[in-house]
Structure formats: structure tokens, C-alpha cells
Amino acid sequence: MKRNFNDWLGEFRESIADYSYYTDxxxxxxxxxxxxxxxxxxxxxxxxxxxxxxxxxxIAKYPETLKCIPILLAVRSNEIYAIDEDGEYNYNFNKxxxxxxxxxxxxRKTGLFDLIANHIISNLVDxxxxxxxxxxxxxxxxxxxxxxxxxxxxxxxxxxxxxxxDYFKEMNLSEIESKWNIDLSAISNQGKAEKxxxxxxxTDNNIYGVETxxxxxxxxxxxxxxxxxxxxxxEAKTIxxxxxxxFTDGKGWNSARNNLEETFDVLDDIYNINDxxxxxxxxx
Numbered sequence: 632m633k634r635n636f637n638d639w640l641g642e643f644r645e646s647i648a649d650y651s652y653y654t655d656x657x658x659x660x661x662x663x664x665x666x667x668x669x670x671x672x673x674x675x676x677x678x679x680x681x682x683x684x685x686x687x688x689x690i691a692k693y694p695e696t697l698k699c700i701p702i703l704l705a706v707r708s709n710e711i712y713a714i715d716e717d718g719e720y721n722y723n724f725n726k727x728x729x730x731x732x733x734x735x736x737x738x739r740k741t742g743l744f745d746l747i748a749n750h751i752i753s754n755l756v757d758x759x760x761x762x763x764x765x766x767x768x769x770x771x772x773x774x775x776x777x778x779x780x781x782x783x784x785x786x787x788x789x790x791x792x793x794x795x796x797d798y799f800k801e802m803n804l805s806e807i808e809s810k811w812n813i814d815l816s817a818i819s820n821q822g823k824a825e826k827x828x829x830x831x832x833x834t835d836n837n838i839y840g841v842e843t844x845x846x847x848x849x850x851x852x853x854x855x856x857x858x859x860x861x862x863x864x865x866e867a868k869t870i871x872x873x874x875x876x877x878f879t880d881g882k883g884w885n886s887a888r889n890n891l892e893e894t895f896d897v898l899d900d901i902y903n904i905n906d907x908x909x910x911x912x913x914x915x
Contacts, residue, residue: 849886857890876900
């Protein structure tokens, strides 16, 4: 039975965020623990009445404490560049490359001395944990890129396929050709282009090259993706024993619905999350 594109598109989800998407706490704790000793040493300056003198003494005795300073400014690099009317400097926090006076100037001008001495914060370990949590939110885009892939793999496994036996992850065309002695030159432009599928599923009758993605927002990439997968679909149809399958979802497709519909019209094996939940992989 031919599916209705508008009904199918209407099933697309706003998000597929799982519980680990928002914050990677193990990574945060690992990063903070790596400098916890130095942060606790620097904690002795909290509320100091003479912070510049005490900073002098602390750096003389524990110069390694410098390495925890960048994270207090939400900087991951070991070097920090700064320029103003007093000059241009590139501070190294692994190994001092200026006098302690210059580092004191850095602490003063960035506001770190004020932050520490005036009880704006009470514990630098807690503060660094908060900074790391904020920085980690930037990683959501990378984590989001794997969410659909992970979701699809979960359903592949739930259907009964076993990794390394009848389904494979991130497999190139040349690997598929070699493993199953199949000619995929129609897809590879006669061997000139190398394509890698997110998954390859081997059933009794077919080899499925599988792509997965999720788009929560629009953009030019969606049109490009739909067009390229339409071309891939038409190429794959000329190969006996091989099929292309595409699992996609996300409200971002509303802005590129025309190109998606063109691919939907020629690709039998195009599915959304609702299809996954209804056991479509079991019908491969």
C-alpha cells in the first residue's frame, strides 16, 4: 500500500534527546578531578586580605597551580592571549613564560583576583564544576549527531541482528563488495568514489546499505541530503541483491519537505522513528 507523504511527515518528532544528551557528567568530573589538587591549593586565596602577596608565595611554592587558571575563565587551552594599551601577551599556564608580576597583572585585569578575594565564590572546585558544565553544553551538537544512529542500532539489535555477523557499522562500499562479492560500481561511480554507510544489514535476500540522520532544525544541508539520497536510490535500484534504506526524522524537514518528498516518491525503504517503533526492520 502506497504511503501518504504528508501523513508520514506529520509523524516526525521535535527531538530524540536521551537521558545522556544534556550533560556528560562523567566527563565533567574527570576534567575537574584532573586539576582538583591545584584548585584546592588555590582555594587558600579565597577571601584573602592580601591576595597579590599570597599569590606570589603560592606560585613560588606550587607553580603547577597555574594550570588550573584557564578553566576559571572557561578556557580549555593552556595558553591565553591578551592585548591592551599595556602590550600584547600570550600567557602559558603549563610553564611560566613571563614573570610572576605579569601573571598577577593577568589575574587582576581578568577579574580573577576580585572573584577569589571578595568571596564572590567560596570554593573553586565547585566553581570549576559549574564552568565545565557550561562548556559541556557545547558538546550537545556532537552528541546529537549520534542519537539517531544509536536509536536505529538499538532497533536493529532488538530485531535480532548481531553486530559483526549480520549487521555491520560504518562499512565502505569496497568492504561490502569484498565481503559479499557484489558489484556496487553503479554507486561508486565505477570505483572512483568511496561511500560509507552508517550500517549494513545482511538478510537472506538482500544487502541493505543504511543511512541515518535527524534534523531538529532546517538549513541548506537538508535539501542537499535529500537530493543526494534520491540519486543514491536510483543508482541502487540498478543493483540486484542490494537496497538502500534511509531512516530520518525531525521537524527540520518541514523547511525542506519538497526535496524530501521527491526522495520519498522513489525510495521504498525510507522510514521515520514511528516506522522503527512499528517493527519495520523486522520486515527487511
